[in-house]
Amino acid sequence: MxxxxxxxxxxxxxxxxxxxxxxxxxxxxxxxxxxxxxxxxxxxxxxxxxxxxxxxxxxxxxxxxxxxxxxxxxxxxxxxxxxxxxxxxxxxxxxxxxxxxxxxxxxxxxxxxxxxxxxxxxxxxxxxxxxxxxxxxxxxxxxxxxxxxxxxxxxxxxxxxxxxxxxxxxxxxxxxxxxxxxxxxxxxxxxxxxCWDVGDFELLGIKREPGKPAAAIMARGGRYAGTAFITLPSGLRERLWKRVEAAKASKPSRRVPSAFADDVEWLKPGIIGRVKFLRGEHTLRHASLQDFREG
DNA sequence: CATGTCAGGG
DNA sequence: AACTTATTCT
DNA sequence: AGAATAAGTTCCCTGACATG
Known part of the structure; x- marks a missing residue:
């Protein structure tokens, strides 16, 4: 050669x-x-x-x-x-x-x-x-x-x-x-x-900044599970923001990775989110929030 | 030696 | 990889 | 107007290198 x-x-x-x-x-x-x-x-x-x-x-x-x-x-x-x-x-x-x-x-x-x-x-x-x-x-x-x-x-x-x-x-x-x-x-x-999976997760907090995609910090079975993009229709989205205002907390209700510092709005427990995510792993991958309800 | 930042992939 | 936004195309 | 395309961000994970 x-x-x-x-x-x-x-x-x-x-x-x-x-x-x-x-x-x-x-x-x-x-x-x-x-x-x-x-x-x-x-x-x-x-x-x-x-x-x-x-x-x-x-x-x-x-x-x-x-x-x-x-x-x-x-x-x-x-x-x-x-x-x-x-x-x-x-x-x-x-x-x-x-x-x-x-x-x-x-x-x-x-x-x-x-x-x-x-x-x-x-x-x-x-x-x-x-x-x-x-x-x-x-x-x-x-x-x-x-x-x-x-x-x-x-x-x-x-x-x-x-x-x-x-x-x-x-x-x-x-x-x-x-x-x-x-x-x-x-x-x-x-x-x-x-192939997608859909499941219910606890909503721990929200990370949002104007002009950037908003993310939801999720947990399942009491443990941090990852984050999901928030891709709700505008109506639902507004309702979620209202719900967030009403449930604000100073700390996450579960242990989360230290990478989450200050720019997250933490929430009191009680909101359940339906998440669509890529099948396979235990941590959320390619996840998006589809819907939410009271727990 | 521990922690931080960056690059690179999905 | 995903998403959002902007731009181009039909 | 709606669909397709491109560009620019963010998230998650690991390893390599730098910094302390």
């Missing part, structure tokens, strides 16, 4: 960013894949070796060294792969929570799930239909049982696939138009559908 000095290396391509939707598309020209819960990563091999780039183009090859090494063994001179680095459980399901520690201390327990092929042996494949890119990708990574895996898909019947994803306790799914080209940035030929 040596070429004259001065030869340009393959450069990072800004990744495609799917649009989020409520329900997956149903028509037959869509294919569906699991949404792997991990870190978006671009694997690039060229004449000087392999590298791994984060979503924003930072070189994270060092953290992912076993994956980079595996990439150099794939049967091609050069390529650009789009995919996700995950921390697989014994059953194969990704565990987002374990990503960080494994990145540093047990990088060999990480895996790369490839889902697109942007460039192969000097050919830019971005305008080739997705279904053909994936066929070439499979040829490159098969049998894809080890460190470098392959994101399989089904064709059509998105509603049924979503049910399966929901049942398996996965984060969500990504649907893609089977003939679509690869383009950087927000593109609606890829859409993601996430």
């Amino acid at each position: 040596r070429k004259p000095a001065g030869e340009a290396r393959l450069s990072f391509i800004k990744p495609l960013d799917p649009v989020q939707v409520e329900t997956p598309p149903v028509s037959d020209d869509w294919i569906h894949e699991i949404k792997y819960d991990g870190y978006r990563t671009q694997l690039i091999l060229d004449w000087a070796g392999a590298r791994a780039f984060s979503r924003n183009g930072h070189d994270w090859s060092k953290r992912y060294w076993p994956i980079v090494a595996a990439a150099e063994k794939l049967p091609a001179k050069s390529f650009i792969l789009d995919g996700e680095i995950i921390a697989p459980e014994p059953d194969g399901r990704p565990n987002f929570h374990r990503m960080h520690s494994r990145m540093v201390w047990n990088a060999e327990q990480l895996a790369f799930v490839a889902f697109d092929l942007l460039d192969l042996d000097g050919q830019d494949l971005r305008s080739v239909p997705l279904i053909e890119r994936k066929a070439k990708l499979w040829e490159l990574v098969k049998p894809a049982k080890g460190i470098i895996q392959y994101s399989d898909h089904v064709e059509g019947n998105g509603a049924a696939f979503f049910e399966q994803v929901e049942k398996m306790g996965l984060e969500g799914m990504v649907s893609k138009r089977r003939e679509s080209p690869y383009r950087s940035g927000k593109v609606d030929s890829w859409v993601k559908t996430k």
Whole structure:
């Protein structure tokens, strides 16, 4: 893998960013894949070796060294792969929570799930239909049982696939138009559908400043649970502000992280909030307050 | 050695 | 990642 | 007007480096 000095290396391509939707598309020209819960990563091999780039183009090859090494063994001179680095459980399901520690201390327990092929042996494949890119990708990574895996898909019947994803306790799914080209940035030929949970939490306090998104500090089972964005319709929102004025307290009624200093309006206990949040963790993630009532 | 701040990902 | 706001497009 | 797009913030988590 040596070429004259001065030869340009393959450069990072800004990744495609799917649009989020409520329900997956149903028509037959869509294919569906699991949404792997991990870190978006671009694997690039060229004449000087392999590298791994984060979503924003930072070189994270060092953290992912076993994956980079595996990439150099794939049967091609050069390529650009789009995919996700995950921390697989014994059953194969990704565990987002374990990503960080494994990145540093047990990088060999990480895996790369490839889902697109942007460039192969000097050919830019971005305008080739997705279904053909994936066929070439499979040829490159098969049998894809080890460190470098392959994101399989089904064709059509998105509603049924979503049910399966929901049942398996996965984060969500990504649907893609089977003939679509690869383009950087927000593109609606890829859409993601996430699995959500809804539950009741105690409202500990409110953090709000003019012009900035307001947040609700929540607890469950007597313990701090995280914060949720307040996305109430204006009517409900006003009612909540009134309720906040009436229940002001000088201290939180539960223990909260020390990061919350002064700019929070703490409340007396008794307000229950219904929170929609991303399934999976015990702490609130991607949470929003949907409604509230007296406890 | 403990705590603080920043960078980077979702 | 999410959200809000502003801007552009249809 | 409404939908789509872009930009700018905030939250959560961890590690690295700086500061005390």
